[in-house]
Amino acid sequence: MSLMLKPRPTADEMFAAMVSRDTSFDGVFVAAIRTTGIFCRPGCGARKPRRENVEFFASPREAMHAGYRACKRCRPLDLGRSRPEWVERIVEALERSADRRVSADDLRTMGIEPARAARWFKTNYGMTFQAFCRARRMGEAMKLIREGASIGRAAARTGYESESGFREAFEDVFGATPGKARRRRGGPDSPTKELVACWIESPLGPMLAAAGDHGVCLLEFVDRRALATQVATLRRRFGAVIRPGSNTHLDQLRIELSAYFSGRASTFSITLEAPGTPFQTQVWEALRAIPSGQTRSYLDIARQIGRATATRAVARANGDNRLAILIPCHRVIGSDGTLTGYGGGVWRKEWLLEHERTTAGRPSERLFGHAG
Numbered sequence: 001m002s003l004m005l006k007p008r009p010t011a012d013e014m015f016a017a018m019v020s021r022d023t024s025f026d027g028v029f030v031a032a033i034r035t036t037g038i039f040c041r042p043g044c045g046a047r048k049p050r051r052e053n054v055e056f057f058a059s060p061r062e063a064m065h066a067g068y069r070a071c072k073r074c075r076p077l078d079l080g081r082s083r084p085e086w087v088e089r090i091v092e093a094l095e096r097s098a099d100r101r102v103s104a105d106d107l108r109t110m111g112i113e114p115a116r117a118a119r120w121f122k123t124n125y126g127m128t129f130q131a132f133c134r135a136r137r138m139g140e141a142m143k144l145i146r147e148g149a150s151i152g153r154a155a156a157r158t159g160y161e162s163e164s165g166f167r168e169a170f171e172d173v174f175g176a177t178p179g180k181a182r183r184r185r186g187g188p189d190s191p192t193k194e195l196v197a198c199w200i201e202s203p204l205g206p207m208l209a210a211a212g213d214h215g216v217c218l219l220e221f222v223d224r225r226a227l228a229t230q231v232a233t234l235r236r237r238f239g240a241v242i243r244p245g246s247n248t249h250l251d252q253l254r255i256e257l258s259a260y261f262s263g264r265a266s267t268f269s270i271t272l273e274a275p276g277t278p279f280q281t282q283v284w285e286a287l288r289a290i291p292s293g294q295t296r297s298y299l300d301i302a303r304q305i306g307r308a309t310a311t312r313a314v315a316r317a318n319g320d321n322r323l324a325i326l327i328p329c330h331r332v333i334g335s336d337g338t339l340t341g342y343g344g345g346v347w348r349k350e351w352l353l354e355h356e357r358t359t360a361g362r363p364s365e366r367l368f369g370h371a372g
Helices: 011-019 060-065 085-095 104-109 114-125 129-146 151-157 163-174 178-182 227-238 248-261 278-288 298-304 311-319 346-359
Strands: 030-033 038-040 054-057 193-200 207-212 215-221 240-244
Touching (some): 193 215, 215 227, 227 240
Antiparallel strands (some): 030 054, 207 215
16 A cells, blocks of 8 residues: 555644654654755654754655665664565665665575565565665765766766766656756756656555646656656746755645545645646646546537537647646546546546545545635
């Protein structure tokens, strides 16, 4: 079960839980300490930092991608479980050096079957073993770059033999070159706009979210084939660089998605920033007007916006939506009631519709403010 299924408290409640070492919050979030570069479970017994030096993440993977390392005292990657001895050996090998690459042959030399490691890391950490290693190295690279290290030094420190290979891997993970990721808004080389992006766990798989100063502009499942195209379109439309991180919009998005997936709320009030053509905007507004638990056909949407013969154009605008779930394109079905295509996969569309039908009659908690 995904961590995001558990109700996510507010930032103040999370800090209070951390200060009081409340172990009942273990697994709900992790706390990352800016001054040490370490992330911990809420119940960790280590000395507590000041509030301004703490940021919170929904999962260990998000903290790792932001450049933090797991606390060796409370071991937040374990979520209270005891790691097998052979896993301890792997993690210790990785901890000894930031540039350590552990290949399948290395695992066999350690007496560990690679397939066993792959299964264990996927089951317990929500990512493959190689993804775990990569997240750790790229997180370390981001930390070095933010501290002012040259690209060459960051590449060498994280095990890359060439700067070109490092740049490619870095951009694959973070969506920006190392040089652009280092720039701060307002500097002489600052891009026209900066978007921050984070991973958000969900019961349907991890999602990539991005937001700027004015609202959330991307929410997609990371395995969607069109994700790279969506991100490229986003950069072009905003003239922006995308870097890992969080802001108030993404913090609120995590809370609202948690409430949605747990069945505590069926609507969203998060502020959205979704630039598009006038026609796309009309379609997306019509989608947002579909009540949770209900569906509409492409023809219904076309008629609603006064373009009854534009069903194919409506379908294209549906597919161009960059805000899955928030702009509920999954609520659009064929005129004959079939579940037609969905960018995130028809199985996800079926799950979302069934989830909304099941929870539509429940009273929603007043978790949010006014819609943006």
